[in-house]
Amino acid sequence: MSTASTAPARIRRAALPPLTAPALTALALTAVAVVVAAGPAQAHGDTLNVVITGQAAGHVTADVTWENDGDAVEEAVAATVNAVSADGTRTEGPWKLVRDPGRAAGWTTAETLPAGTWTVTVEAGFPSLGRARKEVGVPVTDPAPSTASPAPSSPAPAVPAPAPSAASAPPPSTASADPAPGGTHTGWWTTAGVAAIALLGAAAGILLRRARRR
Numbered sequence: 029m030s031t032a033s034t035a036p037a038r039i040r041r042a043a044l045p046p047l048t049a050p051a052l053t054a055l056a057l058t059a060v061a062v063v064v065a066a067g068p069a070q071a072h073g074d075t076l077n078v079v080i081t082g083q084a085a086g087h088v089t090a091d092v093t094w095e096n097d098g099d100a101v102e103e104a105v106a107a108t109v110n111a112v113s114a115d116g117t118r119t120e121g122p123w124k125l126v127r128d129p130g131r132a133a134g135w136t137t138a139e140t141l142p143a144g145t146w147t148v149t150v151e152a153g154f155p156s157l158g159r160a161r162k163e164v165g166v167p168v169t170d171p172a173p174s175t176a177s178p179a180p181s182s183p184a185p186a187v188p189a190p191a192p193s194a195a196s197a198p199p200p201s202t203a204s205a206d207p208a209p210g211g212t213h214t215g216w217w218t219t220a221g222v223a224a225i226a227l228l229g230a231a232a233g234i235l236l237r238r239a240r241r242r
Contacts, residue, residue, distance in 0.1 A: 076092055090136070103154075111141055113144055113146060
């Protein structure tokens with residue numbers, strides 16, 4: 029019985045085509061782009077540092093930077109703002125943060141908090157996570173005084189004096205009124221007439237008595 033000898037199998041590997049100059053250039057550019065893109069991400073980190081700085085005329089203000097290097101966030105920040113009053117009876121929000129053009133890392137709210145003491149919470153979700161909480165006091169603002177001059181007031185109408193009442197009126201004079209012209213003469217003629225009648229009566233009586241005696 030003959031034994032057939034088997035030759036060891038040889039694995040042939042396909043030869044890779046040589047890399048051309050354009051292919052090497054493209055590979056190098058890709059590697060550089062990956063390194064450049066990964067560099068800032070690693071430098072900034074993956075967490076935002078949110079600091080509530082206070083309020084400006086009732087608008088909540090905050091600074092948002094990268095936690096690792098403290099650089100300002102150049103991307104748009106998606107963050108919400110909520111506020112609760114000191115006694116817990118009032119709430120404001122959620123509001124969104126908008127960029128404050130006056131500061132590189134500054135953010136604020138378009139809405140305003142009423143006067144009072146508030147516990148403000150800011151929560152960021154993009155481009156990374158971040159959170160902050162702080163008590164913020166909003167003072168009461170007095171209204172600006174009016175500069176308009178007041179209109180001149182018209183003089184009050186004259187009020188006539190009240191007529192004197194009967195109680196305050198002076199008592200009538202007890203002196204007799206002046207006699208009318210000719211009153212004295214009339215009284216004299218009346219007195220003279222009465223006297224003449226009396227004299228005539230007495231004379232008549234005397235004559236009558238004398239006649240009876242005769």
